[in-house]
Amino acid sequence: MTALVAPFDSDLQQAYGPSACLCPCRNETLTLVLSQDRTIDLYELERLLESVGWSRRPLRRVRRALEHSVMVVGLWRHDPRMPRLIGFARCTGDGVIEATIWDVAIHPSYQGAGLGRALMDYVLAELRRREVERVSLFADPGVVDFYARQGWDLEPLQRRCAFWYAT
């Protein structure tokens, strides 16, 4: 991925912040940008997450969850007036030893073009920069191969994931 360097991309840098970088894309007519700085519209995020089949959650809870995440990344289809959020991921964690990735989503219209891989590369590069030791996630059956191909260890040491739901 290419960092945005002023003065060539000063407009993009201004729109997406210092953490922004261009996201590689096979379609050269598109400008796609990854950023942790650009504010995410919660309604747009909910539409994105619904587009990949996830259920709606109360916006005030989503807002608080994002505020307390250690990293929030948007993938934007650039448009000078109205950038569109087409990808998303966030992490919780202690900032040092453990990070856990949640809500990885690429809008269905943009899937199959390597953007999920680019998004994960961006997230892992940032966690590596912060010197986080270990990153974890919970993979739905349909994306297990996606993570395995990227070198993730599935259930190392026969660890199993367990969930408890508030009722």
Place this chain on the structure above:
Amino acid sequence: MTALVAPFDSDLQQAYGPSACLCPCRNETLTLVLSQDRTIDLYELERLLESVGWSRRPLRRVRRALEHSVMVVGLWRHDPRMPRLIGFARCTGDGVIEATIWDVAIHPSYQGAGLGRALMDYVLAELRRREVERVSLFADPGVVDFYARQGWDLEPLQRRCAFWYAT
């Protein structure tokens, strides 16, 4: 579990803080206390984690990880002068939607007495109080049954856990 109520247990409350409660124990000669408030000595924590077979980590990183955890719980064997840390658990998360439990440990000398169960009950009660929707953890093979007996869902919807390690 019994909340500590002044004036009966004012000494305990003072030593362990407002979050403290007595931990049930079959051996009535012991007073065991769960608390989020009492400061954890990092050397004592490392000894506890080593006693259950976990590798040593740099203390400055452990300190930062604890500071950035959303919950840190100690299980103490009470002694008026020198309480001993015999159990531990911590959570990361966004405080609203997701919490992940790490480093659940009971000192081997105190295992088999229901203390792990009591520790987990305390953690889940606190997360429920905070209205966290979902709690996750990664269970080593030896403790999968422990969590299954407590009603945790193992790999719901065939989710699998994946790990990435910084190199």
